[in-house]
Amino acid sequence: MASMFTFTTKCKYMYLIAFLLGLYTCVDGLTCYCSGGACPDDRENGTCVTRGYCFRTIEEVWDIEDKEYALESTYGCFSEEQGLLSCNAYRIQSARKNVSCCVNSNNCNKDIQFPEFPSITDPSDTVDVSQVLLALPYIFIILLLLLLIFLYKWYNNYLHKQRGQPLVPKNDTLKDLIDQSSGSGSGLPLLVQRTIAKQLQISDCVGKGRYGEVWLAHWRGEKVAVKTFFTLEEQSWFRETEIYQTVLMRHDNILGFIAADIKGTGSWTQMLLITDYHEHGSLHDYLSINVLDHSSLFLICWSIASGIAHLHTEIFGTKGKQAIAHRDIKSRNILVKRNGECAIADFGLAVRYDSLSGDIDIAPNTRVGTRRYMAPEVLDETLNTSSFEAFKMADMYSVGLVLWEICRRCLTGGKVSTAEDYALPYHDVVPSDPDFEDMRLAICVKKLRPVIPTRWENDSVLLAMSKIMIECWHGNPGVRLTALRVKKTMSKINIDNVIKIV
Incomplete structure (x- = not known):
């Protein structure tokens, strides 16, 4: 009985002390620690006085610079009305923001503790495992298809190599x-x-x-x-x-x-x-119905030499041009353009030369060139087919004959101008459709060449052109003029003492 009396007495004293503290608070107010925006404007010492509650809030805020969440605490005073609403909030770990209040002593909110927050990551960094699991079968199928394609190509290449066939x-x-x-x-x-x-x-x-x-x-x-x-x-x-x-x-x-x-x-x-x-047609047809003056003669001859020079010249570079020999140059394979120049045509017999490999690309062909324009070394079958220069010199022989056809149609004589009728080379010594033996006999055995009319000797342009064609159809291929040399020689010819092409 004595012990129960003692415990009852102690409880009465505790209630009394709590009552006195509450009475003190009601009379003088409760002093609380405050921080930031929770402090009243007239308080600069970090405290506030209330007749309600002291509080502490803790909140996780995203830090833009550090790219992570950081804890931010706020201290201050609640009125009785604010406390009734806010201080009844439970402190739970899953909440982003927690509030806790106290009234038992001044600055009691300094000692308020909260449970630890779980680590929170940026939602954008999370990966949905279920989506990954759903995608796995599709990824596996794609990889399997790629593997099958690779194996098919590898096997196909293997078969071609075994058979020795190019792909x-x-x-x-x-x-x-x-x-x-x-x-x-x-x-x-x-x-x-x-x-x-x-x-x-x-x-x-x-x-x-x-x-x-x-x-x-x-x-x-x-x-x-x-x-x-x-x-x-x-x-x-x-x-x-x-x-x-x-x-x-x-x-x-x-x-x-x-x-x-x-x-x-x-x-x-x-x-x-x-x-x-080209509406004027071939040079053969054009010369048959037209005569030329010095200027038109020069333009035709110059353009032919330019075209042949471009064919014969190899251009070096990343995407260069191989040298090409025509092998069938004649007036029917040269077209006259509207501006008076000519264009080389018909490359069915052409050969190409690659100087890097030394290969001469001669395509298999049952067709042969025009016998009337064949060089002596072609007619007597002494052409060195392993030398590309030999093909070029055979072209220049044919060019000489074409120049002769052109010059025959050039007018001379001033007021009483004259020009020869159009004729094919060797028209007076071989039939209209000569065979190999006819041409070989005339060119290689008799060593005949087209006749130079005497009127050309009195005309400086035709005289200069006659010297060029004679050097082009020389019997020795090694001394014939190249296409570039023909152009350079023609550049020194004066046309009527007025026009000069350089």
Whole structure:
């Protein structure tokens, strides 16, 4: 009984002390620690007085500089009304912001402790594991497909190596050649080349030879020339297109190439070569009906020499041009342009030379050149086919004969101008369609050359041109003029003492 009396007495004293403290607070107020915006404006010593509650809040705030969450505490005073609302909040770990209040002593909010916050990461950094698990089967399927493709290609390459066959057939058809590359950029884009035959409106036949026909056609409102090859001349068509697509082949005095195509049905095939159209036609036809003055003579001869020089010259560079020999130069294979210049055409027999490898690219072809214009070394079969210079010198022999045809049509004599009738070289010593033996006998055995008319001796221009052609058709290939030397020699010729091309 005595012990229970003692415990009861102690409880009465504790209640009394609490009552007195509450009474003291109600009379003088409770002093609380404050910080930041929670301090009243008239308090500068970090304390505030209230008749309500002291509080402490703790909040996790995202730090932009450190890229992480940081704890931020606030201390201050609540009124009785604020305390009734805020101080009843529970302190839980999952809350972003927690509030705790006290009234048991002055500055009691300094000692308030909170449970530790769990680490919180930026939501953008979290990865949804379920989404990864859903994507795994698709990733596996994609990797499996890539592996199968790799194995298929590897096995295909292995089979080709075992059979000793190249993966890309070389020069099977011109279609294959065109599909692989456009060459130098000569002509139209390849997609257009493969469809141009369907867009042509062919009208008139403007020429016909042993190996094909030339037609006038319209394409996209422009006139073009369409050369059609006979069925047996596929090699000539293939070779000519291949030469036209040589890198850096384009030149003012080379016939402009547009496209090549094949069209036909299952029973027949037509091979087409589309080029620029020149209404004056070939030099042969032009000289047959026109005479020349000194200026037009010079322009024609100069442009022919320029075109041949471009063919014969090798251009070095990342995408250089191989040297090319024509092998069938004649007046019918030279076209006259509207501006009076000429353009070299018909490359069905041309050969290419690569100086780096030393290879001479002679395409297989049953076609032969024009016998009337063949050089002596070709007629007697002494041409050195392993030397590209020999092919170039054979070209220059033919150039000399063409210059002779041109000069015959140049007027001289002042007021009473005269010019010879047009004639082919050796028209007076061989038949109209000579065979090899006819030409060999005249050129190699009798060593005949075209006759130089006496009137040329009285004309400075024709006299100078006659010296050039004589050196071009010399019997010894080693002493013939090159195309560049012909151009340089012609640059020294005065035309009527007024015009001089340098």
